[in-house]
Amino acid sequence: MTMIFGVPAPLLFGQLLLGLINGAFYAMLALGLSIIFGMLNVINFAHGALFMMGAFASWMLLNYLGIGYFPSLILSPIIIGILGIIMEKTLISRLYKLNHLYGLLLTFGLALVIEGLFRNYYGSSGMPYDIPPILQGATNLGFMFLPIYRAWVVLAALVVCIATWLIIEKTFLGARLRAATENPALVRAFGINVPRLITLTYGGGVALAAFAGVLAAPIYSVNPDMGDNFINTVFAIVVIGGMGSILGSIVTGFGLGVIEGMTKVFYPQASATVIFLVMIIVLLVMPRGLFGKLA
Amino acid sequence: MSLTFEDAAVPARAAHPTLVFGFTRSQAIAFLLMLLAVVVLPYVLYPVFLMRVLMTALFACAFNLMIGYVGLLSFGHAAFYGMGAYIAAWTAKTWGIDSMLAILLGGATGGILGLFLGYLAIRTAGILFAMITLALAQLVYFFCLEAPFTGGEDGIQQVPRGHAFGFFSLSGDMHMYWLTAGIFIAGFLLIHRVIHSPFGQVLKAIRENEPRATSLGYRTANYKLVAFVISTALSGIAGATTAIVFGIATLDGVHYSRSGDVVLTTLVGGLGTVFGPVVGAVVTTSMENYLAQFGSWVTVTQGAIFVICVLAFRRGIIGEIAAFFRLSL
Numbered sequence: 001m002t003m004i005f006g007v008p009a010p011l012l013f014g015q016l017l018l019g020l021i022n023g024a025f026y027a028m029l030a031l032g033l034s035i036i037f038g039m040l041n042v043i044n045f046a047h048g049a050l051f052m053m054g055a056f057a058s059w060m061l062l063n064y065l066g067i068g069y070f071p072s073l074i075l076s077p078i079i080i081g082i083l084g085i086i087m088e089k090t091l092i093s094r095l096y097k098l099n100h101l102y103g104l105l106l107t108f109g110l111a112l113v114i115e116g117l118f119r120n121y122y123g124s125s126g127m128p129y130d131i132p133p134i135l136q137g138a139t140n141l142g143f144m145f146l147p148i149y150r151a152w153v154v155l156a157a158l159v160v161c162i163a164t165w166l167i168i169e170k171t172f173l174g175a176r177l178r179a180a181t182e183n184p185a186l187v188r189a190f191g192i193n194v195p196r197l198i199t200l201t202y203g204g205g206v207a208l209a210a211f212a213g214v215l216a217a218p219i220y221s222v223n224p225d226m227g228d229n230f231i232n233t234v235f236a237i238v239v240i241g242g243m244g245s246i247l248g249s250i251v252t253g254f255g256l257g258v259i260e261g262m263t264k265v266f267y268p269q270a271s272a273t274v275i276f277l278v279m280i281i282v283l284l285v286m287p288r289g290l291f292g293k294l295a
Numbered sequence: 296m297s298l299t300f301e302d303a304a305v306p307a308r309a310a311h312p313t314l315v316f317g318f319t320r321s322q323a324i325a326f327l328l329m330l331l332a333v334v335v336l337p338y339v340l341y342p343v344f345l346m347r348v349l350m351t352a353l354f355a356c357a358f359n360l361m362i363g364y365v366g367l368l369s370f371g372h373a374a375f376y377g378m379g380a381y382i383a384a385w386t387a388k389t390w391g392i393d394s395m396l397a398i399l400l401g402g403a404t405g406g407i408l409g410l411f412l413g414y415l416a417i418r419t420a421g422i423l424f425a426m427i428t429l430a431l432a433q434l435v436y437f438f439c440l441e442a443p444f445t446g447g448e449d450g451i452q453q454v455p456r457g458h459a460f461g462f463f464s465l466s467g468d469m470h471m472y473w474l475t476a477g478i479f480i481a482g483f484l485l486i487h488r489v490i491h492s493p494f495g496q497v498l499k500a501i502r503e504n505e506p507r508a509t510s511l512g513y514r515t516a517n518y519k520l521v522a523f524v525i526s527t528a529l530s531g532i533a534g535a536t537t538a539i540v541f542g543i544a545t546l547d548g549v550h551y552s553r554s555g556d557v558v559l560t561t562l563v564g565g566l567g568t569v570f571g572p573v574v575g576a577v578v579t580t581s582m583e584n585y586l587a588q589f590g591s592w593v594t595v596t597q598g599a600i601f602v603i604c605v606l607a608f609r610r611g612i613i614g615e616i617a618a619f620f621r622l623s624l
Contacts, residue, residue: 043422094606100422101368102605105562108555109601116594232551236430243423269441276434283415283427 007265013144015261021150021219023257024157028212029234030241030249031161032205035168038181038244039201042092042103047234048227049114050206054080054213056118059129059222069132069214076214077207084206088199111227118224126223153215160211161250164204168246177201236279242292252290317491321622325570333476342472343540348580349479350537355560355572356486357529363567364490365522366502367417370425370554371432372530374412375405377549378435379531384451384544385444395459398478398535405531406524408435413523417516429551436549450545454538471540478536482529487569489525498522559597562604565611570624574612 004012029047036044044050057079058072067075087110095102131149138147168174180187180194188194213227220226237256241248256275264271282290318326337345354376361367379401387397412435416427439445446452456465465471489495500508501515508515538544547553556579564575579597586593604611610618617624 037422041422043426091602091606098609101425102609104368104422104425105558106602106605108558109598109605112555112594112598112601114598116591116598119591119594232429232433235426236433239423239426239430272437272440273434276430276437279427279430280415280434287418 005266010144012265015265016258017144017146017150017154017261018264019258019261020154020254021257022260023254024154025212025216025230025253026234026237026257027161027250027253028157028208028215029230030237030253031164031246032208032212033234033238034241034244034246034249035164035208036202036205037238038246039177039198040088040092040096040103041100042095042107043235043238044202044205045104045108045231046087046111046114047107047205047209048231049111050080050084050227051209051213051216051230052118052224052227053083053114054210055129055217055220055222055226056122056213057210058214058217059127062129069218073211073214077210080210080213081203081207085199085203087206088202092202093195093198115224115228122224124224126221126226129217129222131218149218153219156215157212160208161253164208165246165250233275236275240275240279240282240289242289245289245291248289248291317487319623321620321624322569325624329570329573330480333480337469337472337476342468344580344584346472346475346540347537348576349475350533350540351557351560351580352573352576353479353482353536354530354533354557355564355576356483357526357533358557359561359566359568359572360486360489360522360526360529362561364495364498364502365519367420367519367523368425368558369428369523369526370551370558371412371428371430371435372527372557373549373551373553374432374435375409375527375530376534376553376557377439377544377546378408379405379534380538380544380548381439381445381451382531383535384454384538384542387457387539388451388454391455391457393459393461394457394465394539395474397457398532398539401535401538402528402532405534406528408531409524409527410520413520413527417520417523429554432549432551432554436546436551439546439549445544445546448546450543450547451538452543454542454544456539456542465539475536475540478532482532483573486525486529489522490569494518494521556597559601559604561611563600563611565614565617565624566609568611568613568617568624571611571613578612 003009029051033044033047036042036047054076057076058069061067061072061075062069091106091110092103095106135149135152138145140146166174168177176187176192177197180192180197184194216226234253237252238249240256241252256278259278260271260274263274270277286292316323333349354372358369358372361369381401382404383397383401386392386400387394392400412428412431416424416431419427440447456471458464459474463470463474465474490498497508497513497518500511501513501518505515534544534548538548560575560579561572562575563578564573565571582596583593586596608615613624616622
């Protein structure tokens with residue numbers, strides 16, 4: 001058996017892949033949080049709950065309506081995105097004039113309500129969601145077995161992250177968004193409907209979380225606490241990447257997923273804490289985060 | 296950046312209110328009423344329930360010191376509460392030391408942990424401070440999950456109540472109650488003293504206008520850090536006392552939902568008010584007590600109260616009363 005750094009190669013690559021998968025979810029969630037934070041100045045504490053709802057939406061589509069995985073990959077983000085838009089319009093938008101901490105408290109409360117309701121009706125044990133047949137199985141790469149679904153998750157997450165980045169950096173809509181983030185008053189003066197941009201941004205960030213939820217459904221069982229397990233780590237990643245930095249979220253999301261995976265190989269006891277330890281080091285050396293512009 | 300909770304600040308009626316031991320007259324009356332309730336209620340209500348209320352109140356008062364008087368929202372106060380509980384439970388059980396000493400050790404643990412974590416977080420403000428404290432508390436949570444002395448998922452159970460000061464047996468609920476009540480009143484008065492000291496005035500100045508406080512020569516980060524350590528030490532004491540009262544310390548204490556609970560308690564009572572956290576503790580603890588039989592509905596109700604408070608009721612109960620009567624409470 002091939003050994004790398006005294007570790008069997010299949011174990012190392014297996015954990016690397018698991019790290020990349022977690023990293024894919026970290027990146028998508030951190031990206032959504034960053035986009036929302038950049039535009040609304042609100043840290044969306046309901047992000048984990050919305051991620052969970054994305055997974056539940058696809059489970060419901062399958063079990064109540066017989067709609068399969070691939071359609072729900074599109075439908076769930078749209079449904080949850082619309083729900084997010086309603087939340088923004090009816091609740092969050094009332095707080096923009098106040099201290100931004102109120103937005104944090106409101107979304108925290110919303111997360112409690114959503115997770116509590118799902119726990120009431122679906123219990124906390126979790127429900128299985130099968131991998132679609134076309135993505136089942138694994139290929140032998142010679143040095144390791146690669147489960148096809150896991151490769152698909154990493155690929156899909158990368159495509160979505162890069163697409164989001166391109167939309168924000170290279171399109172006309174993205175240019176308006178960036179301008180509205182920089183100086184909303186001036187952009188409004190040019191006749192651009194900034195509140196609508198804000199609403200769309202929130203809906204987009206939420207849809208990203210829901211998309212991640214659909215991808216996660218076959219890997220982790222669909223349960224009300226699945227967002228809870230991720231979101232605190234994702235907050236640390238947003239701090240490491242730099243608040244509101246788009247590229248920072250993607251790079252640190254994947255990067256820290258890999259670091260976490262590698263820690264599981266070499267020092268498993270620290271695997272749950274390593275991301276927070278990295279955060280401490282980053283805070284000491286670069287208080288604004290690796291890619292941050294904001295103070 | 297100013298982080299004042301504008302709604303919570305209520306102008307007092309008199310420009311120069313007469314102060315009684317640093318209390319305004321309305322505050323002094325409220326304090327005496329609270330003292331009366333602390334003395335009389337254990338004969339009317341179940342003392343174990345009241346002890347939970349008192350320690351939730353002390354925890355909320357400690358949290359309120361940061362949000363109300365320094366303007367920093369900590370979302371990681373569970374770390375200090377939970378670690379205080381673990382250390383008190385562990386020392387009382389393993390070493391069999393005096394319970395009062397165990398409680399003080401729990402407070403010291405909260406303070407020392409607060410010094411380290413606060414050092415990392417204190418230079419940030421606003422949302423970033425909330426997120427960093429949350430993440431650091433999560434680190435503490437995972438540490439407690441892995442560390443052998445915490446007993447993992449089981450926690451530290453069957454902690455003896457033992458004696459306080461070597462002779463005061465705590466096995467009876469009423470004895471335990473008087474110690475808990477004493478700790479609460481002492482903690483409450485300590486916070487009051489801190490707020491009304493020259494140090495507290497500097498804190499208020501920092502909250503109102505930090506660049507100006509800096510330009511006047513104050514090292515604002517140090518002031519904020521000292522306030523954070525006081526707040527975390529008292530949180531540790533609250534956790535430690537709860538652990539001695541109930542004879543158990545578990546992961547619940549360090550879980551981030553505990554941090555959410557204390558935010559909710561303070562928000563319901565009134566951020567930045569003196570008596571708000573106490574009233575909030577009465578409300579949220581009773582609510583948990585009565586809703587406990589309905590399982591997850593506790594979480595749903597807590598979330599709904601968060602939403603309602605933030606949207607329509609930002610001053611909290613005491614804040615609204617104070618605003619209505621134009622008092623300072």
